[in-house]
Amino acid sequence: MAMTATHTHAPAAFPSALIVIAAEVLGAALLWGLLEANSTPVVLALLGVMGAGFALMQIRPQIEDIIVGAFRAARGVALWVGILIVLTYPILLGANTYAMHLVIVALLYSVLALALNFQLGSANIPNFATGATYGIGAYTSALLAIHFGLSMWATLPAAALVATAFGFLLGIPSMRTRDSYLALVTIAFGIVIHQMLNNLSWTGGPNGLVGIPAPSLFGHSFMQPIQFAGIRLPPQANFYYLALALLGLAILSAKRLHESRIGLAWNAIRADELAARSQGINVAWYKILAFAVDAFLAAFAGTIYAFYVSYISPDNFTFLVSVTIMTMVIVGGMDNTFGVIVGAFLLTLLPEKLRIFSDYRLLFVSVVVILFLILRPKGLFPQRQRHYGAHK
């Protein structure tokens, strides 16, 4: 039996570190290229490069194992270089506010996709209502800010609590119904929430809520540009860093839950519910928990979105949004944090970059998604086995 590369440690830290740095810089450059690309042929060429890379990894799994092994061996380097890249990224984008906007939206969608991943990826619970809990978070914060003058920082926990309560409610049917019915329940829930937002007067009806005040931190208004050591970043950069901090929180939560008995229990439910029950796992409760965690994170994303665009309407939180978030998880790789984030970026950027296809845009996005899934049937970055102790 051949040893898998995950067990072989790289001969020295140096090559591992080099591989890690090269991979991260390449990834950042690819994203930058995609963001800056104005012509469709360039976008298609970049997609082609990505596709070729994934195809290569699929044909030669050793390459993937080497890269994954390098990231495992040089975790510290990977982390610090990664942090350096994301912190300086706004400088790279400079005055391209459209690109910056796309990145902020992609960051928020990454959080939403990670939130859904707790259910869809970890526990294989189909939930078509992430868009709805996202909306509940956004509306709760916006209403509190507009009517009670609460600051964004105060609305964050409030929105999370309200959405989590809804998450528990939504999860309760999972005690009784089977998964296929549960999916229907979540679809219904999403539609009901959307209809309520559309029809209630105090949510502003179809016009939504306007004039959500810009947040500030230690006297620095988020309307102001960031000036630091002679570098001047547009006001949007404030929200870039805020969304980034939220994504950091989501990644940390995902990692901590994955590396605990909670993540194991969710995975067990995904693999075989009956066997999970027989190991002492309270399946219904763990499903409800997954709904609650999903809602909690989605509400954070909703809050930041509301304060970022300062205007929200029911159309931001439709069924299509929920389906898009699901696609992000599936394309990126179920239960792989990095994969889910890549999926979120890809599915946020593609429709924007393929605008030239106007009415056929979504069709084209679907074709790209399907092509990627043919290349990588388990998602771009499939789940990897957990490792413990010295082997981790």
Add this chain to the structure above:
Amino acid sequence: MTQPLLSLRGLGIRFGGLVAVDDVDFDLPPSHITCIIGPNGAGKSTLFNLITGIYKPGSGRVLLDGQDITGLPPHQIAAKGVARTFQSSRLFEDLSILDNVMIGMHSRTKTSVLSALLTPRRARRELDACAEEASAILRSLSEELYMRRYEPAGILPQADRRRLEIARALALHPRLILLDEPSSGMDDRDTADLMNDIRRVMRENPGLSFLIIEHDMRLVAELPDDVIVIDYGKKIAQGQFADVRLLPRVQQAYLGQKAVEHA
């Protein structure tokens, strides 16, 4: 007399018109191995499903250490120390061999969502300790399973799947283990290993009892303290295998009326 570990009192269930388990009475003492034999479709697996709470009994009671556990949900019965394997093994296929065993420790561990998020080091320590114990359990059953512990369970051959299911059951620190046809898919050597493993586990865990559904007559003759025979959902005999096998109603159940008449 010591209190039985498991008692079934008039246990029964029907599926539509079919009486799958019919008025079964049975006591299993601690530190005891009982084999359940009987023709296919007799209701043996259904009996396991009744004991472990997967089916709710239509009639009768299940007592564990004198405590009524009838109708409790499966996860609570597991938490009380009843572990089981399935006739067609049910592993967590896409998870590693090690994770499969660690999931068996679920009811003995504590981390909640909040404590996992807020005190990650403690959660991680708990999991690392589980990993260590799970490795030891695997190693005690099979050096090969231990060596391959980071590989997905789904790729294992039949005999190893059975072993892994037993490892997962042991991880629960059970008082009672129910094995449903553990030797199916095993050759003679695997079966001999299985018997040795069961004997060793019994020695290492005083008070632990086994209830084993088995077709392999060599195992049934050698391993258990006694045997019960199930036919058409009813318990038709109980005792030493050497005695029970000679009973006409047992031979009839196995061979059918005709064969007995011809004999």
